[in-house]
Amino acid sequence: MIIVFIVIGLFGLVFGSFLNVCIARLPRGESIVLPRSHCPRCNHAIHWYDNIPLISYLILGAKCRDCHAPISPIYPFIEALTAVTLCLTFYVYGLGPEFVKLALFGMLLIVLIFTDLLGRRIPHQVTIFGISMGFLLSFFIPVDNQPLEWILRHWHIYLDVPIASVSGAVAGALVGGGLFYAVGEIFYHAGGKQKEYLGFGDVMLMLxxxxFLGVPLTLLTVLLGSLGGSIIALAATAFSRRLRDYAWPYGTFLGIAAIYAGLDGERLLDWYLRFSGMAR
Ligand SMILES: [Zn+2]
Structure with missing residues (x-):
């Protein structure tokens, strides 16, 4: 068992290294294949033996081999984070189709969490690819669709397996994206300056x-992301007045909440429904 964790962790480091490339290049509209990675200061191409995830960073002492410019710790951090995310996904789902789906979901979210955090960007290439993959995968891997099925049952409409799952994915997208679109519009028409923070990127992220998650877990993501973001923003503003004008990366909070919802949200929903007396 431990050996599987190690293998998945190593794959996570390699994938994390690729996610670093995506995070650095996609918001600038650059290719993620060519040219090879190079030092941002001296422009020297990075040798393959200096491009080993985590290890090269430690061996090089966080400095470029050629010009000794410091290398940001964000690179090894994202590699380690990707490894941890994939290991947690394996811990929750085991090795199967659901692992592949949730691992892909987690990695897409890691890219968006950091493009939003570092540059306030949520690249459409990532979200459009993600929306297509989520929709395609819903044909093979069931998406929770209990709310819609519950409504349809009142009209004696029962959905078959792939239809139930696919319509669950579509309903999730409409609820997630629609909610954000509506909030953005309300702020815009209310004349608030929030419009720029609740950009179309967030709508795409929630679509x-x-x-991937269907309606219940998407609502949980919105709730946890908004709550977490608000608490952190309010606490930070209370500590420092300068942070009052800081543009908080809403997508980052939503991304973190979505990773949590995908891995453990089902348990939290069950607990809540039992706690509130609504059995599932
Ligand atoms: Zn250099």
Whole structure:
């Protein structure tokens, strides 16, 4: 068992290294294949033996081999984070189709969490690819569709297996994306300056989350992301007045919440429904 964790962790480091490339290049509209990675200061191409995840960073002492410019610790951090995320996904789902789906979901979210955090960007290439994959995968891997099935049952409409799952993905996308679109519009028409923070990127992010998670977990993502973001922003503003004008990366909070919802949200929902007396 431990050996599987190690293998998945190593794959996570390699994938994390690729996610670093995506995070650095996609918001600038650059290719993620060519040219090879190079030092941002001296422009020297990075040798393959200096491009080994985590290990090269330690061996090089966080410095470029050629010009000794410091290398940001964000690179090894994202590699380690990807490894941890994939290991947690394996811990929850085992090795199977659901692992592949949730691992892909987690990695897409890691890219968006950091493009939003570092540059306030949520690249459409990532979200459009994610929405397509979430929709496609819903044909093979069931998406929770209990709310819609519950409503349809009142009209004696029962959905078959792939239809139930696919419509669950579509409903999730409409609820997630629609909610954000509505909030953005309300702020805009209310004349608030929030419009720029609740950009279309967040709508795309939530469309993607919806296709992967379905309605209940998408609502949980919105709730946890908004709550977490608000608490952190309020606490930070209380500590420092300068942070009052800081543009908080809403997508980052939503991304973290979505990773949590995909891995452990089902348990939290069950607990809540039992706690509130609504059995499932
Ligand atoms: Zn250099």
């Amino acid at each position: 993607m989350v919806g296709t």
